Amino acid sequence: MAFATSDGAGVPSLHELQAVKFLIAGGFGVGKTTLVNSVSEIPPLRTEELLTDIGATVDDLTGVESKTTTTVALDFGRITIAPHAVLYLFGTPGQDRFWFMWRELSVGVYGAVVLADTRRLEDCFAAVDFFESRGIPFIVAVNCFDGADIYQEDEVRAALDIDAHIPIHLCDVRNRESAKMVLIRLLEHLMSLAADDRESSWS
Template sequence: MDSATSDQTSKPGQHLAPTITRSVKVLVVGAFGVGKTTLIGAVSEIEPLRTEEMITTASVGVDPVDGLQGKTTTTVAMDFGRVTLSPEMALYLFGTPGQRRFWDLWSGLADGAVGALVMIDTRHLEDSFEVLDQLELRTKTPFAVVVNQFPDAPKYPAERLRAALDLLPQTPIVVCDARDRTSAVNALITLVEHALTFPMFQKVLA
């Protein structure tokens, strides 16, 4: 998806509020071009850290670009941002690279994370299968699935997506516009609420 277009003036200040007593690490994962950088840019109240490089001819035949016209850069290490979720809690967001050749980085980025947003593009649903496999293999953290609303993407009922992705009944599925801060924050809230159902994370999040 294109870079974030949400109104930057609506974001909180750059400094962490003195009321914050807990900081929580969250992963944002997904296939190439699904909107991870866009979502982090939309919600982050600090200038996001991005490790993007220009897409070159070396990517031809390696990175899938169908339906991604206009995409000129790609994340090669990680994205990083911060969002204050409540007066007491701040989330630190770590976005992972989407390309398979960078998936070895996931394990390190996932260390200490309480959950993950798995972003999907229904135009390329098949790309999400390996992402989910990698997430479960490398992190073992709770996750919520976020359907990024691309304008030309087909829309499917949640239960059809659940069946297609072989998700457990309790795994949340959220529809989101990654460019919109409110929509993206709501997805993060859904993930935190889901993580709270896991006893191992209740002390961290409660």
């Protein structure tokens, strides 16, 4: 299985690909595992462990006090979007101490979703910086938790200080259709980048 790579020098055409690798990244407890689980057409692979009393002194549970497990390596799922294109989804661990996994998981990645929680928006700064520094195309998906304040896209963009061309999408990753729209929005963004690259090469 060969994955397309993204090195910031241009995005390959989707119709040329058979396996497309996406990363789902973001802070601790933001909903990465839930997103993968919602859309995967196969039973997702999850590397979750129970949170311990020791871990509770390290991980900030503010806003996710009911969380009892955490991803320690990756989440993996798959969804077929066309006969020639299958998306392989890799969810990253959210805690600082597992960030060494991000470099390995980003090998061969085509695009990424940065999942954000407006109650703890600063938790996704590291993911934004990671993808920007490596030239990996991404979108920001705001997971709208029950009881959380809802902000407009321009407010989220200003808070994250990201470029105007990067899409921001409001979602509820517990809902399969809403989670699928996140991936569709990312695909549309990648196709738009590919079209821009073609226009630039012709001019």
